[in-house]
Amino acid sequence: MPELAICTRGLRKTYRTRRGRRIVAVQGLDLDVPVGGVHGFLGPNGSGKTTSIRMLLGLVRADAGSMTVFGRPVPVRLPEVVGRIGAIVESPKFFPAFSGRKNLELLAEAIGAPRSRVGEVLEQTSLGDRGRDRFRTYSLGMKQRLAIAATLLKEPDLLIFDEPTNGLDPAGIREIRETMRGLGDQGRTVLVSSHILAEVEQVADTVSIIGHGRLLASGSVAEVIGGGTAATVKVAVDNHEAAARILTAAGMTVRPDGRYLLVDGAEHPADVTRRLAHQELYVSELIPVRAGLESVFLELTAEEGL
């Protein structure tokens, strides 16, 4: 069994609304995050990702279950490992009237990091020029970069990013993605929560999918996405009617999609070309359609009966 950066067992958290209604945010979550590399923590909005992260960081008290970070039970022994954890939970929160540099200086002083480290992490996150500007004047991308700079003050072994690309433009998303990948390549453990599969798929080595506060699937990206659903392919062929008839007879589901046919249920894309070629229908284009989180998630929740 690989060494684990994060391990939770039976983690549970229930909130009470102002009207007294109980909402189960996390119900018995078992999560394993191996040491090193990028681990995607996937789930739709409201699935319990942020609450789970908050419990790991000691911000929210768990009702039941156990958690360890680098083998230390948290929150009891969180102070022993907090120096190895850098985290951004939801949107970056700093003192808005202070400059980015001032915010980082206060944090650096709190953890006993040398002041020179502030300049270094500002440069690393391309904020060197704007460090003296007030945090409230920063764009969302700059705020996110400042939050990353704050996490780097500790030179952490585990970085936790909660929905890090929310609200960012494409350039910002790419920048954050490259930063996370780079940190993972340095041997650090990066836990990135997101509801966008494509985003995680590009950076993550391993992934966990949760829904309704429970783990639905976990493993390498290829295992989870590939194993969760049969391939969907877009097929360009001259005779739609005949092709649809042949593929449907083979147990596949066929829908028209403009000049293509969308084919679900093929064990492998090659099955489609083989079956059509046997009937002298030749495929001019065959495009594998990647599963979206939504389809993977819906399939997983259907299997789980949620």
Place this chain on the structure above:
Amino acid sequence: MLRLTGVELRRLAARRLTVVGVLGVLVITALLLVVVWNDARPLSAEEQRSAQLQYEAAHAYWVENGEEDRRRCEADWDKQPDPKPAKEELCNFREPTVDDFGKPRVVFAETTPDRLLGASYLLVFAAFLIGASFVGAEFSTGAIGNWLTFEPRRLRVYGSKLLAAALGFVPVAGVVLSILLLGTYLIIGRLGDTSGTTAEVWGDLTAIGGRAVLLVAIGAALGGVVGLLLRHTAAAIGVAMGYLVLIEGVFAGFLNSAQPWLVKLNFDAFVRHDTTYYVNECGGGDGGNYVCNSIEKTLSFEHGAWYLGIVAVVLVLLGGAVFHRRDVNS
């Protein structure tokens, strides 16, 4: 803890509200010194002429009617309801003097304790508001969540914030009260009477100032507690103002026997080392009529010290317990 307190002190000093608040307190201190000067300054020639005319008119009336007024008063004394005031006091129509219409000389030793007490109200209020903002803003902006990912030991975080708020106001209060004390002494020394300012008087004034500084520090820390409990500066200010108006104003006005259990009187008792207050005591008089008398009572320094100490400890413990258990979701 010490390192965290140092960081919090630096944050407190860097906040704009702190800078504006301290400057505001210094401006008000300057205005208080202007008030001292106004109280102590001699009357202008115009005011002296007016006072002389008022004296002459009053004296002329006394010469013409004083004896008659006294006789009539003594004759009516029997008709006063019981308990009757002393006849000599009620019917004392003494001859007016010029001093009655001029301006009394301001005596430093007599007036300064109340000036220090007044300044301490201002300082405690400012410290409470800035303390509330210092902690409340962390919750309203969500910065506390980020801070806790760097230092998860909540009681240390809590302690460092309260300690920083309290320590941060000690030099401010010390400087403001020193300026007021020395400024008052210089102004009254020039325009009034400082002749009776013995070492004992200086000792009493220093003790009043010291106790006021202590309460300012506690006020800043309790502001932080209220800011933490309510999670917003505006809410903390609203609660403080609501308490002052409704409890210290309206409630104490209706039920003046409750004053020993309210903050202000205990504050006065602690700072002034004993204070007096009045309660209305009503009942049947000798003649069977219903009579109310305003009775002076004393609230001791010890009562004030215990009361304020217990209130502070309870609030600090409550804030610590809430912060220790509270989920930080913002």
